[in-house]
Amino acid sequence: DSGVTQTPKHLITATGQRVTLRCSPRSGDLSVYWYQQSLDQGLQFLIHYYNGEERAKGNILERFSAQQFPDLHSELNLSSLELGDSALYFCASSVTTGVSYNEQFFGPGTRLTVL
Amino acid sequence: AQSVAQPEDQVNVAEGNPLTVKCTYSVSGNPYLFWYVQYPNRGLQFLLKYITGDNLVKGSYGFEAEFNKSQTSFHLKKPSALVSDSALYFCAVRDTTYGQNFVFGPGTRLSVLP
Numbered sequence: 001d002s003g004v005t006q007t008p009k010h011l012i013t014a015t016g017q018r019v020t021l022r023c024s025p026r027s028g029d030l031s032v033y034w035y036q037q038s039l040d041q042g043l044q045f046l047i048h049y050y051n052g053e054e055r056a057k058g059n060i061l062e063r064f065s066a067q068q069f070p071d072l073h074s075e076l077n078l079s080s081l082e083l084g085d086s087a088l089y090f091c092a093s094s095v096t097t098g099v100s101y102n103e104q105f106f107g108p109g110t111r112l113t114v115l
Numbered sequence: 116a117q118s119v120a121q122p123e124d125q126v127n128v129a130e131g132n133p134l135t136v137k138c139t140y141s142v143s144g145n146p147y148l149f150w151y152v153q154y155p156n157r158g159l160q161f162l163l164k165y166i167t168g169d170n171l172v173k174g175s176y177g178f179e180a181e182f183n184k185s186q187t188s189f190h191l192k193k194p195s196a197l198v199s200d201s202a203l204y205f206c207a208v209r210d211t212t213y214g215q216n217f218v219f220g221p222g223t224r225l226s227v228l229p
Contacts, residue, residue, distance in 0.1 A: 002158060002160070004158070031215075033216055033217075035216075035217075042219060042220075042221045042222065043205065043217075043219040043222075045210075045216040045217065045218070048215065048216055055215070056213055056215070056216060058216060090158060090159065092159075092217075101147050101164065101166040101209075103149060103161045103164055104161075104217060105161065106151075106158035106159040106160070107158050108156075108157060108158045109158050
């Protein structure tokens, strides 16, 4: 158990809908990263938050957004969903940012299926 | 840009034999390299990392990795494979140029046959 929690575990929805994925980092970790894992794209970095502020964006679509709240949990919002958004979404946390040798701890993921 | 290659989609090895999962990287600056393992329906678990120093890094569950700067490689190894080692293995490099996120390789599926 990494100490990172994600809810829900599974999410099934229809095209055009909007969903919210939630992540609680390990106690004491200020950085939260979101990744998408799909069969064709592999593991792709989406976005990074540190202590409530957005720090970096990766391959995140404009239909997707995220935020990190004062209690450090984070939410990833996916809207106008398309079939191709079906994937496993991971959240990872680390103690801080700017320290390249720290490992990240991954949650169990949320499997999103768009029908 | 940072990138990671894992040249083998699948590696099969007999239980008790040594295993190697290959990884090569391309980075600007110092490489910070990591190995993660993913079991079915689970998140990624950290195995080991190379930051600096000794080229042979020891990690969890008996795994080790050898850093080779001239060949830009970071191969994962284990002297004696277990059936329970069967999983998906990811090599990753830290993107030190921008967001401190990981750049992952495509993954290698390891199957250890009894």
